[in-house]
Amino acid sequence: MIKILSSQQIREVENMANEGGITFLRLMENAGSACAKVIRNKFDDTGLRRVLIVCGKGKNGGDGYVIARKLSENGYKVTVLLTMGEPVADTAREMLERIKNSGVQIENYCDNDEKYDLLIQDSDIIVDCVFGTGFSGVPDERLQRLFKKMSESNGYVVSIDLPSGMCADSSELLAPCVKADMTISVIALKYSLVYYPSAEFAGEIQVASIGIPEDILRSFSGGYTLNINDIKSKMPKRSELSNKGDFGKALIIAGSYEMPGAALLSSQSASECGAGIVKLAFPDKAYPVMMNTCPEKVLIPLPSNKFGRISALCEARIKSELKNCSAVLIGCGLGNDYDTKQVVTSVLENSEVPIVLDADGINSMCESIDIIKNAKAKVIITPHPGEAARLLGCTVKEVQADRIGACRDLVELTGATVVLKGSRTVISSNGEDFYINTTGNSGLATAGSGDVLAGIIVSLICQKINPDLSAVMGTFIHGYAGDIATEKYSKMGMTAQKIITELPKTLSAFEKG
Structure with missing residues (x-):
């Protein structure tokens, strides 16, 4: 470090x-x-x-x-x-x-x-x-x-x-x-x-x-960069006597009829990164896509609204699932409407396990930030500069001009651990110490890349890694996988799926013997 x-x-x-x-x-x-x-x-x-x-x-x-x-x-x-x-x-x-x-x-x-x-x-x-x-x-x-x-x-x-x-x-x-x-x-x-x-x-x-x-x-106080040895030293050793329950249950609430891929990518990266069980909750109108592409996942189809997004009618089922998971990720590809806000609010108000709030999970809370701040459980938000600007009520240019300051303001505003994505992603849990990620490249600027990152972070939390540390480690691992993928496919040829493909090779560099 x-x-x-x-x-x-x-x-x-x-x-x-x-x-x-x-x-x-x-x-x-x-x-x-x-x-x-x-x-x-x-x-x-x-x-x-x-x-x-x-x-x-x-x-x-x-x-x-x-x-x-x-x-x-x-x-x-x-x-x-x-x-x-x-x-x-x-x-x-x-x-x-x-x-x-x-x-x-x-x-x-x-x-x-x-x-x-x-x-x-x-x-x-x-x-x-x-x-x-x-x-x-x-x-x-x-x-x-x-x-x-x-x-x-x-x-x-x-x-x-x-x-x-x-x-x-x-x-x-x-x-x-x-x-x-x-x-x-x-x-x-x-x-x-x-x-x-x-x-x-x-x-x-x-x-x-x-x-x-x-x-x-x-x-x-100030900033820090990490190297591969820093991450390797924090990676838990897996006992040969382990079973899938030892590596946690990730509940991922994601996807919509329009954006089923976000659910697929986030759940797949969570599986590839070591979560013992991944439960994927999604609107039932996306079921045909999920049915044939998620063999390792526990599928939880939920009622859809008229837009093909998760309906607020599913709140009781989600509350039930929250009682049987190690961490929850919500937001990837949900779309943003009244039902989304109701579902996200319910998770923030009822979850007793750490929450990773991404994409439309963040967007739905822009006018209700106190709900994030008053959440019962630890919250990690993963905004890109546009989402950060909406939360802060400023322009993307202002966020990019002072990314450290923007991250600090987001921590103060939301009370959450903040992963401010972009070139040199900034992570902070207290608004005083900042981890600046040096892995990754412009090839990661592709649709679905953020969904992959969110899945990695929730997976690490499920494996009993401190949520704040999971945010830092997950960002490093995501970028490292992107660097490996770039060598193989080029920056122009990068897709989110290719990042996931390289996750096993990436993790082998960090696993303890």
């Missing part, structure tokens, strides 16, 4: 470390040394030795001077290029003094001198240390031209902390920034390295630890 911090939080972390006895100069030395180590690990065995370190006048440039010294001491031919003259920060000035007599060549960049164009083109490795987390706004045109030359060079571009020209807290790019092959993020990840479109410019990402005490880092 890797922490994500804002630029303000990074400053506070450094201040706390300094107050605790780790001086700013020591932090800079540690940062430069850690970054140099990453660079050496990648290039020591390659024979590439010509390094150009492009420095600004702030602390990021100071990190660059330390990197220059460390690489020079280990046999690299290093040139430092000062883009804005000598540094203004005391710590950076000290680090520059330390390399002046060390064999490192120091040059002052001139925009119109072909000498520097050749220097950029002839370098094997270009280390970008112009701007770091303190940057905001737009670089001047001179620097924009320099960033373009660096990005288009033949050298391998390593950005320190952030590609220069990128703001730490926003995915929006106000002007051209450096396009890195690798970014070494100091202390923690930054939000712009995770979110698109800015993340496209970061390349491979590594996080460099610089000796900040863990208790300081733990004192900050």
